[in-house]
Amino acid sequence: MKITIVGTGYVGLVTGACFSEVGIDVTCVDIDVNKIENLKKGIIPIYEPGLDEVVHRNVKKGRLHFSTNLSESLDDVEVVFGAVGTPPDEDGSADLKYVLEVAREVGRHMKDYLLIVTKSTVPVGTAEKVREALKGELVKRGVDLPFDVASNPEFLKEGAAVQDFLKPDRIVVGCDTDRAKKTMERLYKPFTMNGHPVIFMDITSSEMTKYAANSMLATKISFMNDMANLCEIVGADVNMVRKGIGSDSRIGTKFIYPGTGYGGSCFPKDVQALIKTADSYSYSLKVLKAVEEVNNAQKSVLVNKLMKHFNYDLKGKTIALWGLAFKPQTDDMREAPSLVIIRKLLEAGAHVKTYDPVAMKEAERILGNKVEYGQDQYDVLIDADALLIATEWPEFKFPNFNIMKKLLKNPLILDGRNIYDLNELKDRGITYYCIGIDTTK
Ligand SMILES: NC(=O)c1ccc[n+]([C@@H]2O[C@H](COP(=O)([O-])OP(=O)(O)OC[C@H]3O[C@@H](n4cnc5c(N)ncnc54)[C@H](O)[C@@H]3O)[C@@H](O)[C@H]2O)c1
Incomplete structure (x- = not known):
């Protein structure tokens, strides 16, 4: 099987390397010429434990390739993953310009049936925009090629990304045709043989799942930071309170460590983007707004x-x-x-x-x-x-x-x-x- 990953950042490079690790022929594409030149020389652009070994091994085996040219990387490819960035727009909502540019570029150059899968974290409704963007290019070309869209949000954690990808808690896939479902089942089979489930659902629920997951984790952190600040005021020890509540299996021990607030490329922007999505439907996510407020203060x-x-x-x-x-x-x-x-x-x-x-x-x-x-x-x-x-x-x-x-x-x-x-x-x-x-x- 041959696939192409567009966007060779934290998610794209790890995804590409790990798919090649199980024998799939992968091309990782990026518009950053310097990044691709370095990768061709074996220089890994990010620090991620274990990633360099997986990349070097699969490049050597001839299963992992790097390119700046998407059109040349579509030949005989069954699946294209979009793993480009979705930074916050000026108002906090997710900026989809890179995601839609990838869809247009695929539409301009695809020659045969393709499944285009969005791995970037994107708001509800994006798959439809991807479908329209790609279709628009096919119409411009005057061709009527079949394609499917799917949503496959990524849950890897930076710092443990390779292990998370190879041994995922779960894989979430949103798709709306049997053909897309079968292709995704085949692609992920090597990662699910040990019992890690692929959870298939409709595309909207899949897009929503990623934001709900990150928002839940951010909520745990802000809740604990709020508790920590109150502990100080009332003379309690938050370390003891954490142990006391974490031993309840309904609460669990993870993500309840107080600290200096959550950061990173995901939680802040994803919490903001979900708030914006809700606002755009005239629904106010009151809990998440408080989560963000607590985090900024922390x-x-x-x-x-x-x-x-x-x-x-x-x-x-x-x-x-x-x-x-x-x-x-x-x-x-x-x-x-x-x-x-x-x-x-x-x-x-x-x-x-x-x-x-x-x-x-x-x-x-x-x-x-x-x-x-x-x-x-x-x-x-x-x-x-x-x-x-x-x-x-x-x-x-x-x-x-x-x-x-x-x-x-x-x-x-x-x-x-x-x-x-x-x-x-x-x-x-x-x-x-x-x-x-x-x-x-
Ligand atoms: N970093 C994480 O831990 C993580 C985890 C889960 C999900 N995500 C989501 O995955 C997506 C990617 O995140 P990331 O951290 O890998 O981003 P990143 O910024 O590390 O990488 C994105 C890459 O896409 C490239 N790119 C942009 N436009 C392109 C185009 N038209 N063609 C080819 N390449 C293009 C950029 O040059 C860059 O190298 C985001 O939506 C993010 O929210 C990230």
């Missing part, structure tokens, strides 16, 4: 604590920041809480020194010379007035506190991920703030 919580500690004067202070990526095991900094923290520190007149195990290159691309970049996690502590932690990378969890105390000007840590034990740090003479516990008492 990104400032750590800096607010720091400001209070220094009597609202950070001018001339040097602040070290560990963790730039929006979560561990990725170099993705899109909508990362660290960016809000850095902006607020700079606005308050502080000097910022940063370190992240893999996101330093990405940080330099985004932040340029606004901040200083450390060689390692200890380097940034030299003469710093405080350390802030924004991402819970494993290597930050058991640091050498003796070295840290020696390097820091003040033994002061503000932990946005609750990775340390309050009593241990107190015993070591380190002033410690975290989320959801009033550590000043």
Whole structure:
């Protein structure tokens, strides 16, 4: 079977590599010439555990190809996946210009039956727009070629994307013809043999499922952050409350960790886009609006604590920041809480020194010379007035506190991920703030 993936970003590259891993002939197409040239040389554009091995192995086997030319990549292809970006429009709704451009490009060049599958996260009604865009090009060409559209939202997590794709909890497919259903069944068979289900449904429900899933996860995070803030006020320990509620199987232990708010390329934009979809049908998603409000405020919580500690004067202070990526095991900094923290520190007149195990290159691309970049996690502590932690990378969890105390000007840590034990740090003479516990008492 031969397929083409359009858009070779986090989703497209992982999807293409993993399909080729099970023997499918895959071409990954992108308009970013530099990205494709690098991939042809074996240079992987993103940090994603295990991805480089899968890519290199399948390129070597001749099953995974890269191209900037979509028209040439449609020969003998049965399925085209669209995995291009759907960034927020000015008003927060999903911008479909890349998705529809792919549909038009396919319509301009397809020669035979094709199934065009949207893997990008897109609002309800997009499949119909894809169908119309593609059909419009066929009409312009004066040809009447058969095609189907399908929705196949992606649920992989950055940082565990390869494993998530190879061993998915579930695969959701929305389609409206038997032919499309059979093709998708065949394509995903290697991933479902161990019992991972493909859930077939109508296209509208499939498009809705992706937004509902991300919104539910974002809701859990904002709910817990709201609880954390109240815990501080009433004198409760959110870490204990989390354990107490998480042991209830109806609630579960995942996604109830308080922190500095959710970020990344998906939750913020998808929550906003779903709110906009509902608004456009004159329905107000009150819960999600609150989720977003809580999240925006949460990104400032750590800096607010720091400001209070220094009597609202950070001018001339040097602040070290560990963790730039929006979560561990990725170099993705899109909508990362660290960016809000850095902006607020700079606005308050502080000097910022940063370190992240893999996101330093990405940080330099985004932040340029606004901040200083450390060689390692200890380097940034030299003469710093405080350390802030924004991402819970494993290597930050058991640091050498003796070295840290020696390097820091003040033994002061503000932990946005609750990775340390309050009593241990107190015993070591380190002033410690975290989320959801009033550590000043
Ligand atoms: N990143 C994630 O964790 C994740 C998870 C699930 C779903 N999604 C969704 O998947 C989609 C893609 O996300 P991503 O993070 O992979 O985006 P990305 O920005 O990493 O990659 C998108 C790629 O599409 C390319 N592109 C744009 N227009 C093109 C065109 N006309 N032809 C060919 N290539 C084109 C861009 O150059 C880019 O390389 C989004 O809708 C996103 O919401 C992302």
